[in-house]
Amino acid sequence: MELSLLGKVAIVTGASRGIGLATAKEFIDSGAEVVLVSRDESALAEIKSNLGQKAEYLAVNLGHLDEISKITEFVLKRYSRIDILVNNAATNPYYGKLSxxxxMLEQKTLDxxxxGPLELIKLVYNLYMKDNGGSIVNIASVGGLNIEWNIGFYNVTKAALIHMTRQLALEMGPAVRVNSIAPGLVKTKFAKKLWEDKETSIAENLPLKRIGVPEDIANMALFLASDRSxxxxGQVVVVDGGASVIPSGGVS
Ligand SMILES: NC(=O)c1ccc[n+]([C@@H]2O[C@H](COP(=O)([O-])OP(=O)(O)OC[C@H]3O[C@@H](n4cnc5c(N)ncnc54)[C@H](OP(=O)(O)O)[C@@H]3O)[C@@H](O)[C@H]2O)c1
Known part of the structure; x- marks a missing residue:
């Protein structure tokens, strides 16, 4: 059983920065060839020029559901296989009450x-993984397990992604494994509003005394993508620096 991804081909969405980029790098370091997907073609081209031959890229908006088949067409034409899919791209265009x-914002967030992840999973499964096996990792959020102010609709989509992971695991085994990761607060552009100006105080309240970095999540994605798992x-793995074990009175 190997943690090595040698000989495997992976798709990582939302790979132009943050958790997706760290995951793509981790996979390449572990021997995989990786197709990076996001909307920003020039950012992806620059990343490929740094990562070299093991990286390819394709600019696709995951919210444009009728364009998602471009991804599987590209990857199968280029590599004739898709062993790993990481659904990582996400958006949160709305802060406020669900009510x-x-x-329009509901639809965008949902798409x-x-x-988008479901469309990609269906294609990857039916065109390749069903007959050849594979591992799918969905990046959810601790928000999909909790109730929070202001990011309620985003959390609804993440809760649904966790549920979808469980359903797909039932339907796609034994050929394909489907798992999800629920990150806590990770220092990326996406979550900047949540950690900017208060990183030190947030870190102090965590059992592990720091907020997350993209590599913390990429390491778990590597484990779930590899044969070691x-x-x-059908699981959701919480990676949150211990935030979910803090009692109501705080850590100390
Ligand atoms: N950071 C956290 O604290 C945290 C916590 C829990 C869960 N998460 C989850 O972790 C995942 C990655 O987030 P991150 O923190 O790494 O954010 P990030 O650094 O802002 O990266 C988000 C990525 O998603 C891509 N993306 C956004 N909308 C897209 C679209 N419509 N089509 C294609 N690509 C799109 C972006 O690329 P382009 O702009 O180039 O398209 C970018 O590569 C997300 O699923 C997020 O919900 C993050």
């Missing part, structure tokens, strides 16, 4: 965070 969100499917 006030407008339909990028849930329906071959008896795991």
């Amino acid at each position: 006030d969100i407008d339909l 990028v965070n849930l329906l 071959s008896w795991m499917t």
Whole structure:
């Protein structure tokens, strides 16, 4: 059983920065060839020029559901295989109460965070993994397990992604394993509003005394993508520096 991804081909969405980029790098370091997907073609081209031959890229908006088949077409034409899919891209265009969100923002969040991943999973499964095996990792959030102010709709999509992971694990085994990761607060552009100006105080309240870095999540994605997790499917793995074990009175 190997943690090595040698000979495997992976798709990582949202790979132009943050957790997706760290995951793509980790996979390449472990021997995989990786197709990086995001909207920003020039950012992806620059990343490829740094990462070298083991990286390819394709600019696709995951919220444009009718364009998602471009990804599988590209990867199968280039490599004739897809062993690993990491659904990492997500959006959160709305801060506020669920009762006030407008339909356009609901639809956008749902498309990028849930329906885009499902469309990609369906294609990857039916075109390759069903007959050849594979591992799918969905990047959810601790928000999908908790109730929070202001990011309620985003959390609804992440809760649905966790549920979808469990359902797909049932339907796709034994050929394909489907797991999800629920990150806590990770220092990326996406979560900047949540950690900027208060990183030290947040870190102090965590059992592990620091907020997350993208590599913390990439390491778990590597484990779930690799054969070392071959008896795991349908799970949500919380990676949060211990935030979820803090009692109501604080850590000390
Ligand atoms: N950071 C945290 O604290 C935290 C906590 C829990 C869960 N997460 C989850 O972790 C994942 C990665 O987030 P991150 O923190 O690494 O954020 P990030 O640094 O802002 O990266 C987000 C990535 O998603 C891509 N993306 C956004 N919308 C897209 C779209 N419509 N189509 C294609 N690509 C799109 C972005 O690329 P382009 O702009 O180039 O398209 C970027 O590569 C997300 O699923 C997020 O929900 C993050």
